[in-house]
Amino acid sequence: GDSVTQMEGPVTLSEEAFLTINCTYTATGYPSLFWYVQYPGEGLQLLLKATKADDKGSNKGFEATYRKETTSFHLEKGSVQVSDSAVYFCAFLSGSRLTFGEGTQLTVNP
Amino acid sequence: KAGVTQTPRYLIKTRGQQVTLSCSPISGHRSVSWYQQTPGQGLQFLFEYFSETQRNKGNFPGRFSGRQFSNSRSEMNVSTLELGDSALYLCASSLGGRGATLADTQYFGPGTRLTVL
Numbered sequence: 519g520d521s522v523t524q525m526e527g528p529v530t531l532s533e534e535a536f537l538t539i540n541c542t543y544t545a546t547g548y549p550s551l552f553w554y555v556q557y558p559g560e561g562l563q564l565l566l567k568a569t570k571a572d573d574k575g576s577n578k579g580f581e582a583t584y585r586k587e588t589t590s591f592h593l594e595k596g597s598v599q600v601s602d603s604a605v606y607f608c609a610f611l612s613g614s615r616l617t618f619g620e621g622t623q624l625t626v627n628p
Numbered sequence: 629k630a631g632v633t634q635t636p637r638y639l640i641k642t643r644g645q646q647v648t649l650s651c652s653p654i655s656g657h658r659s660v661s662w663y664q665q666t667p668g669q670g671l672q673f674l675f676e677y678f679s680e681t682q683r684n685k686g687n688f689p690g691r692f693s694g695r696q697f698s699n700s701r702s703e704m705n706v707s708t709l710e711l712g713d714s715a716l717y718l719c720a721s722s723l724g725g726r727g728a729t730l731a732d733t734q735y736f737g738p739g740t741r742l743t744v745l
Contacts, residue, residue: 550732561632561718562736607671611732614659614684616720618671 520545524608524619531598531626539593539622541582541608549610551575551584551591556605556621565593565606598626629655632721632737640743646707649740653700653721659683660702661734662694665716674717677702678724706742714744 525540543551550569554562566575571586580595591608603626608619633652641647653660661684662674673686677696694704700721706713720734 552733554736561634561738562720564733564735567733609671611734614661614676614678614722614724614732615673615686616661616663616671616734617673620670 520610520612520617522608522610522617522619524606524622526622527605528623528625531624533600533626533628534597535626537593537595537598537602537624539606539608539624540590541592541619542588542590543608543610543617544589545610545612545617547612548586549612551582552609552611552616553580553582553591553593554607554609554618556607558604562607598624600626600628602626632719632735634717634719634737634740636740637738638741638743640745641709642745643709643711645709646705647709647742648703648705649717649719649742651702651704651719651721651737653702653719654735657721657723657735658700659722659724659732660696660700661720661722662702662704663718663720664688665718665739666714671718674704709744711744714742716741 552567553565555565566577568575568584574583605621609616659678661676676684680696691707696702716739718739720736722734
């Protein structure tokens with residue numbers, strides 16, 4: 519069935535380190551792909567999105583490229599900050615339903 | 629433009645009671661979706677409403693229901709509460725276009741934290 523598999527957390531990095539969070543999906547067709555971020559005690563914020571193969575979504579220094587051949591949408595950032603500490607969710611949209619990965623907790627230490 | 633708002637933010641109920649949660653979408657958005665977030669099951673889709681009609685439904689028991697009003701505001705109701713219903717309930721709104729378009733991007737509210745004792 520439809521599913522999203524994310525890199526297991528938690529992930530702990532030092533400030534200015536490079537970040538990669540892996541995400542692969544199993545879905546029918548070519549759905550729109552998303553990364554959402556959740557800060558403690560808050561709802562989900564849209565971080566970036568891509569709607570077709572080879573699209574690159576980007577926002578606040580984060581990037582992810584829609585790879586149809588590997589059904590992946592890995593999240594990257596070149597230099598993380600303490601303020602990036604949060605839980606990151608990969609998701610795809612099928613019809614009107616978002617299917618989420620289990621989330622990856624990121625902690626960035628100064 | 630104001631974001632998605634949810635009320636109340638926190639609720640404490642006891643087993644067997646029922647609860648109603650409210651969601652006001654972004655102005656102009658006609659689709660409202662509801663999700664349940666728990667530590668064990670993660671984020672799970674409950675249902676989606678578009679133009680006052682339930683268009684999609686997840687795999688939850690009939691105790692979970694919802695509705696949408698003509699102004700696109702939505703409510704979800706949980707009857708006969710169980711301990712396992714304790715969760716963060718998230719509402720998301722989108723323009724509600726057909727097909728996989730940018731109009732389908734969902735924007736989330738802050739959630740309602742429900743605790744069942």
